Amino acid sequence: MSETRTIAFFPEPGAWGPTNNCAAMAGVLRDRGHRCVFVVDESFAGVLEARGFEERRFLMAPPDESAAGGDAGEAAEGEAGEAAEGGAGEAADPWAEFIRVTAPEFRKPTIEQITTVTEPIWAALVAGEQHSHERVLAIWGEVRPDVVVTDNVTGYPAIELAGAPWVRVVSCNPLEMRDPDLPPALSGLPAGDRREWDAFRDEYHRVHVDLLAEHNEFRLSAGVPACPPDEFNTCSPWLNLYEYPAAIDYPRAVPLDETWHRLESSVRDGEPAFDLAERLPGEGKVIYVSLGSLGCMDVALMQRLIDALAATPHRVVVSMGPLHERMRLGPRMYGEAFLPQPSVLPQCDLLITHGGNNTVCEGFHFGLPMIGLPLFWDQYDNAQRLAETGFGARLATYEWTADELRATVDRLLADAGLHRRMGTIAAQIASHPGNVAGADLIERLALADRR
Numbered sequence: 001m002s003e004t005r006t007i008a009f010f011p012e013p014g015a016w017g018p019t020n021n022c023a024a025m026a027g028v029l030r031d032r033g034h035r036c037v038f039v040v041d042e043s044f045a046g047v048l049e050a051r052g053f054e055e056r057r058f059l060m061a062p063p064d065e066s067a068a069g070g071d072a073g074e075a076a077e078g079e080a081g082e083a084a085e086g087g088a089g090e091a092a093d094p095w096a097e098f099i100r101v102t103a104p105e106f107r108k109p110t111i112e113q114i115t116t117v118t119e120p121i122w123a124a125l126v127a128g129e130q131h132s133h134e135r136v137l138a139i140w141g142e143v144r145p146d147v148v149v150t151d152n153v154t155g156y157p158a159i160e161l162a163g164a165p166w167v168r169v170v171s172c173n174p175l176e177m178r179d180p181d182l183p184p185a186l187s188g189l190p191a192g193d194r195r196e197w198d199a200f201r202d203e204y205h206r207v208h209v210d211l212l213a214e215h216n217e218f219r220l221s222a223g224v225p226a227c228p229p230d231e232f233n234t235c236s237p238w239l240n241l242y243e244y245p246a247a248i249d250y251p252r253a254v255p256l257d258e259t260w261h262r263l264e265s266s267v268r269d270g271e272p273a274f275d276l277a278e279r280l281p282g283e284g285k286v287i288y289v290s291l292g293s294l295g296c297m298d299v300a301l302m303q304r305l306i307d308a309l310a311a312t313p314h315r316v317v318v319s320m321g322p323l324h325e326r327m328r329l330g331p332r333m334y335g336e337a338f339l340p341q342p343s344v345l346p347q348c349d350l351l352i353t354h355g356g357n358n359t360v361c362e363g364f365h366f367g368l369p370m371i372g373l374p375l376f377w378d379q380y381d382n383a384q385r386l387a388e389t390g391f392g393a394r395l396a397t398y399e400w401t402a403d404e405l406r407a408t409v410d411r412l413l414a415d416a417g418l419h420r421r422m423g424t425i426a427a428q429i430a431s432h433p434g435n436v437a438g439a440d441l442i443e444r445l446a447l448a449d450r451r
Contacts (some may be wrong), residue, residue: 005446006035008145010136010152010159013041013060013111014031014130016293017358018151018171021059021243023051024268026147028439034446037143039136051270058135058355087120097308103298106375107398110188111200114207117376118186122208125154126215133158133222140164147446154215155233157222158188161236165445168235169438170242172357173378174250174384177242177260178231182254188380190388191250205230235259239445241438243357245364247425248389261441263434265365266358271340280315280334285413288368289318291340292354294373301398303327305352305373310403312409317344355379360386361434367426369412369419371405373397 009026010019020042026036030052038048049055071376105116136158141146148162150392151169159166164365170176175185183189187200201310208230214401215228227234249262276286289305296319309316310330318335320327329335341359345351345366353359355372360382363370372383386392393408412418 003447004033004035005443006037006143007442007446008037008056008140008143008148008162010039010148010150010156012152012171013132014043018169019044019047021169021266021358022149022151023048023053024266024435025407025438025442026053027051028267028436029333029443032443034443037145039139039143039357041132051229056139058132058139060124060132062131066441102294103301106393110186110380111196111203113376114200114203118204119207119211119379122154122211125232126211126218128400129156129158129215130218131442132156137161147442148382149442151234155219155227157219157224161222161226165238165448166236167239167442167445168233170240173381174242174244175255175378175381176233179250179252179254182250183381185381186283186377188374188384190384192388197315201230224359239441241441243361243434245425245429247364248391250384250385261437263438264429265361266434266438267342267362268435271343274340274343274347276317276344280317280332282315282332285314286347287312287314287316287350287352287409288341288344288348289316289352290339290354290359290379291352291373291375292356292359292379293321295354295373297323299323301325304328304402305405306333308405309333309409311402312406316349349419350409352409355382355386357382364391364422365429367419367422369415369422371395371408371412373400377417387390388428424439 007029011022037054037056039056039058040048041060045057065084083305102117105113107315108116136156140162145162145164148159148164148166149169149172150156150159150166153172173185175182180183183191183197184200184204189196189200212230212232215232219226236259238259242260242261243263243266245264253432287309291302302320306318306327306329310333314332316333317339317342318333319339320335320337322337324335324337342362345362346366348368351363351368351370353363353370353372355374356379362368370386372386372392372394374380374383374397383394387394393412395405395408
């Protein structure tokens with residue numbers, strides 16, 4: 001290409017979902033001849049280089065802070081169960097301790113998690129944006145990007161000071177883009193029942209008011225405007241992208257403006273092949289289980305799932321995470337620490353998931369009904385949306401019974417009409433790949449004449 005541009009991608013530090021989403025679009029742009037540079041936390045050193053991209057690195061916290069403490073906020077959003085890269089094994093022990101301490105909080109209603117889970121995550125991210133600010137500004141001087149693409153829940157002022165147009169990408173449930181006719185983000189509340197919306201919003205505001213003030217004071221001190229009320233992020237004036245299937249997207253009272261574009265999925269290419277017939281020969285339905293980077297660290301929860309599914313006639317593939325040696329698979333099961341999820345899912349019939357946004361989008365991309373077992377953050381919103389739109393079920397993650405789980409599995413596997421609808425949706429999504437559509441929009445912005 002004669003018009004090569006430099007495009008910097010800044011995914012959520014330590015988070016696999018946004019990293020994989022950005023990598024899917026960056027791969028398309030790289031193949032078109034553009035220079036794609038990933039700005040990543042040191043915890044991801046080498047991950048993008050192994051995929052053929054340049055890296056520039058920074059720290060979200062002082063180096064003496066432990067991974068399970070200082071980086072809890074950003075890594076908590078990651079979906080390491082979706083990744084095949086190394087590095088997670090090194091974090092096994094601290095994250096096992098994090099799960100041991102935090103898992104009781106995941107059992108609480110979302111309104112109670114605001115104080116014990118949600119606010120600590122936001123606090124870690126706000127501290128990280130401040131700690132990394134000068135280094136990220138220095139990276140812009142080194143890289144000189146033509147466009148910066150940020151897939152973060154936090155509005156880093158450094159992004160807006162790059163001296164180039166920037167793109168906001170939302171790899172979370174689209175309730176992040178607020179609307180008066182929609183439930184509050186992170187609540188898991190139903191779209192058709194408003195009775196608890198205001199109480200959740202009031203508690204969210206009460207808990208976060210001081211942290212929001214700190215965040216906005218830092219933004220103002222850096223020379224960028226404050227975020228909208230009760231929000232930690234802001235929209236780009238140039239281009240905004242969000243990843244969510246049209247089949248379950250929300251009807252809005254206030255339509256998103258013309259800078260917003262929906263990508264129904266953003267599945268990365270180049271994953272290792274996975275031959276199900278070789279690893280798990282046999283007949284019958286196939287279930288894929290992935291509870292993401294935190295869920296897979298809860299060995300008791302994972303083992304309970306494995307034991308319940310072992311009593312079914314179905315074959316089961318399990319993304320087991322770095323603590324896989326502590327789990328015992330049953331008959332007709334195959335598992336590894338990390339699996340190439342986009343290569344596995346096309347060979348499956350049902351997906352049991354924590355409700356991470358990328359996994360849900362991949363489920364629709366490959367036409368799979370889903371059972372959501374949410375733990376925190378927008379996982380509750382996604383699981384609720386699957387249930388209320390009829391494309392899956394939401395179970396209480398720590399309270400389901402083996403009979404309830406197995407009955408839900410059998411119901412979804414036997415629903416021929418649902419599988420036909422999912423197949424039609426998958427074909428529509430595959431005909432307009434989100435990673436290509438996103439790359440097209442980013443490229444258009446990068447090539448625009450701004451003289």
